[in-house]
Amino acid sequence: xxxxxxxxxxxxxxxxxxxxxxxxxxxxxxxxxxxxxxxxxxxxxxxxxxxxxxxxxxxxxxxxxxxxxxxxxxxxxxxxxxxxxxxxxxxxxxxxxxxxxxxxxxxxxxxxxxxxxxxxxxxxxxxxxxxxxxxxxxxxxxxxxxxxxxxxxxxxxxxxxxxxxxxxxxxxxxxxxxxxxxxxxxxxxxxxxxxxxxxxxxxxxxxxxxxxxxxxxxxxxxxxxxxxxxxxxxxxxxxxxxxxxxxxxxxxxxxxxxxxxxxxxxxx
Amino acid sequence: xxxxxxxxxxxxxxxxxxxxxxxxxxxxxxxxxxxxxxxxxxxxxxxxxxxxxxxxxxxxxxxxxxxxxxxxxxxxxxxxxxxxxxxxxxxxxxxxxxxxxxxxxxxxxxxxxxxxxxxxxxxxxxxxxxxxxxxxxxxxxxxxxxxxxxxxxxxxxxxxxxxxxxxxxxxxxxxxxxxxxxxxxxxxxxxxxxxxxxxxxxxxxxxxxxxxxxxxxxxxxxxxxxxxxxxxxxxxxxxxxxxxxxxxxxxxxxxxxxxxxxxxxxxx
Numbered sequence: 001x002x003x004x005x006x007x008x009x010x011x012x013x014x015x016x017x018x019x020x021x022x023x024x025x026x027x028x029x030x031x032x033x034x035x036x037x038x039x040x041x042x043x044x045x046x047x048x049x050x051x052x053x054x055x056x057x058x059x060x061x062x063x064x065x066x067x068x069x070x071x072x073x074x075x076x077x078x079x080x081x082x083x084x085x086x087x088x089x090x091x092x093x094x095x096x097x098x099x100x101x102x103x104x105x106x107x108x109x110x111x112x113x114x115x116x117x118x119x120x121x122x123x124x125x126x127x128x129x130x131x132x133x134x135x136x137x138x139x140x141x142x143x144x145x146x147x148x149x150x151x152x153x154x155x156x157x158x159x160x161x162x163x164x165x166x167x168x169x170x171x172x173x174x175x176x177x178x179x180x181x182x183x184x185x186x187x188x189x190x191x192x193x194x195x196x197x198x199x200x201x202x203x204x205x206x207x208x209x210x211x212x213x214x215x216x217x218x219x220x221x222x223x224x225x226x227x228x229x230x231x232x233x234x235x236x237x238x239x240x241x242x243x244x245x246x247x248x249x250x251x252x253x254x255x256x257x258x259x260x261x262x263x264x265x266x267x268x
Numbered sequence: 269x270x271x272x273x274x275x276x277x278x279x280x281x282x283x284x285x286x287x288x289x290x291x292x293x294x295x296x297x298x299x300x301x302x303x304x305x306x307x308x309x310x311x312x313x314x315x316x317x318x319x320x321x322x323x324x325x326x327x328x329x330x331x332x333x334x335x336x337x338x339x340x341x342x343x344x345x346x347x348x349x350x351x352x353x354x355x356x357x358x359x360x361x362x363x364x365x366x367x368x369x370x371x372x373x374x375x376x377x378x379x380x381x382x383x384x385x386x387x388x389x390x391x392x393x394x395x396x397x398x399x400x401x402x403x404x405x406x407x408x409x410x411x412x413x414x415x416x417x418x419x420x421x422x423x424x425x426x427x428x429x430x431x432x433x434x435x436x437x438x439x440x441x442x443x444x445x446x447x448x449x450x451x452x453x454x455x456x457x458x459x460x461x462x463x464x465x466x467x468x469x470x471x472x473x474x475x476x477x478x479x480x481x482x483x484x485x486x487x488x489x490x491x492x493x494x495x496x497x498x499x500x501x502x503x504x505x506x507x508x509x510x511x512x513x514x515x516x517x518x519x520x521x522x523x524x525x526x527x528x529x530x531x532x533x534x535x536x
Contacts, residue, residue, distance in 0.1 A: 075355040087343040094336045
């Protein structure tokens, strides 16, 4: 029995979905709307006390942390091997997955939250928002929700995260062995990096483009052709649909002061 | 042929030393004085372009990142196994090693640098210090040296890192299966955690003590009795000896304005 609790095909949830699809494994998919705080509901916190997705449940064993889940899945299940057969290759792979977790993902995540959270919570009054936040188990996550809703981050912080994202892409460009990150084998390094890259050629066209990072762009195209990737990307992502609805509402309200969102207290 | 470049038995260098000693492996030890910037010398940057220790060189293959090095060593060499035999056990181990790298170590490291760097560089004029810093390959490391020498971090930041260190110890206390972190087997989870804990019962007695974290204190005592741990701790740590010399000079200069250190420009 294999179950994945996730937020749909984006970021760390995409990271955990990809190996399952690449290996063609059957699993029960539980999709949560992360922008409506479903991962902090009491029923889910019973499964993962940190209130974070993705979570893999395999025969009753609960696994957290997408990078850890992916090594477990590759060690445990048949299908295409996603780690190099030699210890040195696995070490090189882990330098990449670690780099994503410690450097690339945090920078990209702060930028994404800054762009997204205020709009996502526009229907909540400050008191309603605070009630949602207070259910979040991890202090660092509570801080991140509050700070991104209030948009307190300085232009210097935003610039620094953007610099880190740019540095991450350049590190990929220089390290790309081709056709996959480590060479001829598709591995969890590709999985981790692609989970961050998804959508970047559109949203960060000044950073990911044919001129500045041609090898990354070509790799991205190859990734998009993989049947496992296509299958993962076809899974619903309720937080994105929810965000798009909120963005439309926000756009429609522009120039209509009477339609000021309830969370105006968050406005800078 | 096995070589380790490291800073002696502390933090991430201790993390890489422990498995080599636990397995009883022969290796050539290259100790660098990290507080005299030896890891940024051109000869070392040729080995690791990031200018960071530890680095393991095995038959010409260069491995970086202590957590990655340790899995490589356990996969490659005979001796006591340092990872659980089952995939779920390895996943649990990796949740701990990841937690150390992403949460515990950064908080402890900022506190340590704040307490240490200004004193360590007291003999350098600002221009000499800046020349040293400009050789550091990673921008984040350059920032960390400059900020800790100038002690620009706010009491709020210091309090927050201290809170994270306290939270890390409490997480250990609650998660300790005993006698080792994961239960009956000594693993890389113990290695990673101990590399951070070393010296904490003395330096952070308000956080690590018999009353507040008895299981951690007992585990620490068991760790200190291991022959592999004793062997690793017996290795010289030139940065510590250097720091102690600088601390004595600083203490002797107190009340003697004529002995003001050259780096007075860093004083807040």
